[in-house]
Amino acid sequence: MLFSTEPKTSLDELFDREAEIERFRSGLNERLVLVLGIRRVGKSSLVLSVLNSLGIDYIFIDVRKLYDNVSRKVPAERIYNELRMSLGNLSFWEGVRRIIDEIDVSLGPIRFRLSASRIRDGIAKILEAINNAGKHVVLILDEAQYLRYSTIGLRPLLAYVYDHLRNITLVLTGSEVGLLHDFLGINDPSSELYGRYYHVVELRPFDRGRSIEFLRRGFRELGINVDDRVIERAADELGGIVGWLVYFGRLYPERGVDAINEVKEIGANLVRSELEELFSRSQYYRYIMEAVAVLGRAKWSDVMKYLMARVGERPTNATLSRDLNNLVKMGFLTKDGDWYGIPDPIVRYAVLRARYFTRS
Ligand SMILES: Nc1ncnc2c1ncn2[C@@H]1O[C@H](COP(=O)(O)OP(=O)(O)O)[C@@H](O)[C@H]1O
Ligand SMILES: [Mg+2]
Known part of the structure; x- marks a missing residue:
């Protein structure tokens, strides 16, 4: 359904984005892919839909979810745990299970704080085991700009994957485009990733015509008739960010044209905490x-x-x-x-x- 609020996970559900789908697909043969665009523009949806359509093994880590609001850090053990938990979805999981168990045991219960270097080692060993299984795997770090708050330096680890673990393709998505570049340090001679090639997929908000078409199609799917003037006003006031259009589509059946203002209120509340964090x-x-x-x-x-x-x-x-x-x-x-x-x-x-x- 076009108006579902979760990220889309299949190409049938994805509206438009043909060029970006193609661009992302061709990037999967590269070492490093950056999927860039502001919040709610559809990055996670694009990545998940394309990977599911290809049936490639992937590991999806939402880095924002690992961010700790109190310490304002991304604790390394959370990265380890999240990576570890996601392995069960791999098609060849049974084949690597034993070796991963051994890594777990060698680290001991992760809740007893380990040194940064041991956790980094543990992550590296898991990635090596996956690489050595011999199948192509895509490792997605979603909202990767949060990695700059990590309690361990991850650049050396990413560079290691880039240079040596050839079965793993790295995909980083980010809203904070420039910061992601800075985090990777592609243009910084002191960075481990300096000068590496990366493939960029950029997602922009829909233009006015696409936004209108998106809303029309979504309402048609719901079997609801909506006046063109309402649809046009929604597109004008909410812009082409598909996340906001989805909210509007969800609210309209109940609220009618007031749904536009309601999306602005709900949306403003959602972005308020992002803004407060920024303003601090x-x-x-x-x-x-x-x-x-x-x-x-x-x-x-x-x-x-x-x-x-x-x-x-x-x-x-x-x-x-x-x-x-x-x-x-x-x-x-x-x-x-x-x-x-x-x-x-x-x-x-x-x-x-x-x-x-x-x-x-
Ligand atoms: N191409 C698309 N077609 C239909 N719905 C989309 C599309 N892209 C994103 N969405 C919807 O918009 C919202 C935000 O998308 P999401 O992928 O989470 O954005 P991002 O990862 O950039 O923050 C979700 O409700 C998702 O279902
Ligand atoms: Mg996302």
């Missing part, structure tokens, strides 16, 4: 996002003017440039020529709404 990382992020949200789109100098009026102080030019750059890297802003914009209308709405509750 630099004192100016909140006001920079506000400036762009209020103006619709803004140049560097517009943002500076807004900050001076709103905060009553002037950050240095370098500080503002760095913060803007980081927001672009994290996907909260886009940059088109000199213009900054907010790619997700719900994020924009959430920022505007929060403005009324915060006075500096």
